[in-house]
Amino acid sequence: MPQGIESSNLSASALMEQRIQNLEKELAAMAQRVQQLETEASALKERNKRVEGDKAWEISYFRSCSLAAATYVVSAVVLKMIDRENFFVEALVPALGYLLSTLSLPAVKRWWVRKFDSRV
Numbered sequence: 001m002p003q004g005i006e007s008s009n010l011s012a013s014a015l016m017e018q019r020i021q022n023l024e025k026e027l028a029a030m031a032q033r034v035q036q037l038e039t040e041a042s043a044l045k046e047r048n049k050r051v052e053g054d055k056a057w058e059i060s061y062f063r064s065c066s067l068a069a070a071t072y073v074v075s076a077v078v079l080k081m082i083d084r085e086n087f088f089v090e091a092l093v094p095a096l097g098y099l100l101s102t103l104s105l106p107a108v109k110r111w112w113v114r115k116f117d118s119r120v
Helices: 003-058 061-081 092-119
Strands: none
Touching: 061 092
């Protein structure tokens, strides 16, 4: 075989080998990026679970009732300390006010959102 053809085959072979190495590097970089994206997606899913749990707690009746009960107890103690005669009954006012506000706020929010959306 002439030397020029052999040299050209060697050169083509070297180029092919270099191209394969470059493709392998690109594939490794892509695999690393996919792994990074999967990690980020997993972290976002975990965050979303926490946020959903926090939101569920914020709108739960258990939370509202617990806070109303705590408000009642604190109000009753304060009213007793200032010698109110019907402190048990009077302590219902702030506790019931709190409960009414938590029950009416979702309706107020829906109204506000509808009003806001109509302006947009």
